[in-house]
Amino acid sequence: GDSPWYRRRTVPTLLLAINKIDTVAKPKLLPQMAEAAALGVFDEIIPITATMRDGLEPLLAAIVARLPVGRPLFPADQFTDRSTRFLAAELIREQALAVVRQELPHALAVQIDDWVQRRQRTRRRVHGHERRGPSIAKLYLRATLLVERPTQRAIVVGAHGERLKAIGTKARAALEALVGQPVYLDLWVKVRPGWREEPHTLKQLGY
Numbered sequence: 001g002d003s004p005w006y007r008r009r010t011v012p013t014l015l016l017a018i019n020k021i022d023t024v025a026k027p028k029l030l031p032q033m034a035e036a037a038a039l040g041v042f043d044e045i046i047p048i049t050a051t052m053r054d055g056l057e058p059l060l061a062a063i064v065a066r067l068p069v070g071r072p073l074f075p076a077d078q079f080t081d082r083s084t085r086f087l088a089a090e091l092i093r094e095q096a097l098a099v100v101r102q103e104l105p106h107a108l109a110v111q112i113d114d115w116v117q118r119r120q121r122t123r124r125r126v127h128g129h130e131r132r133g134p135s136i137a138k139l140y141l142r143a144t145l146l147v148e149r150p151t152q153r154a155i156v157v158g159a160h161g162e163r164l165k166a167i168g169t170k171a172r173a174a175l176e177a178l179v180g181q182p183v184y185l186d187l188w189v190k191v192r193p194g195w196r197e198e199p200h201t202l203k204q205l206g207y
Contacts (some may be wrong), residue, residue: 010123010177014043015042015043017047017048018036019048028149029047041062043066050067054103084178086144087142087207088175088178089112089143091175092174092187093108093144094174100155104155104156107147108143109154109196111144112141112143113143113188115139116139118137118139120135120138122136127198134140137181138181139181139182139183141180142191144184144188145188145189145190146195146201147191148193148195150191153190164187164189167187171185172185
């Protein structure tokens with residue numbers, strides 16, 4: 001009908017988040033909040049500054065407190081719906097960003113090229129003689145770090161390849177914790193201009 005929108009609401013809870021409060025003086029902000037409260041339709045009024053993350057925690061807490069209890073969408077022991085390969089790529093990317101110290105966070109992606117399970121023979125010494133030990137499962141993984149410019153490739157590789165080596169060491173340890181077995185990691189860095197604007201590349205990367 002002709003009743004205002006706040007009279008026609010069907011949801012049981014209505015929150016009001018007032019953004020950009022850092023740009024408004026308190027003498028002007030408080031009357032606005034009082035006017036909104038006088039409507040009598042908001043369960044809570046929360047002032048925030050999203051860019052500075054000011055007030056976001058109270059807003060999130062207010063939302064979570066009012067969410068209805070429903071049937072779980074995933075089993076309790078399933079912590080993600082992403083594939084192990086995707087998680088591996090994200091782990092490598094995370095370690096790469098830690099090494100390059102956020103110098104190119106949005107221009108760096110990781111592509112898993114090979115993912116092969118193999119059995120590796122071990123060696124052991126028995127009474128001073130070297131003997132064959134049991135074979136163990138080992139994951140052989142080859143991945144490519146994609147960047148957009150040669151200068152970015154130089155940042156990732158580092159002087160004499162030291163940065164790339166550090167990334168490989170950190171990433172291998174994280175991957176072994178993820179898959180629960182030894183990992184052989186072969187890392188490469190490739191320049192692919194404009195990969196972020198290529199729909200097929202983004203799809204291959206799982207984005």
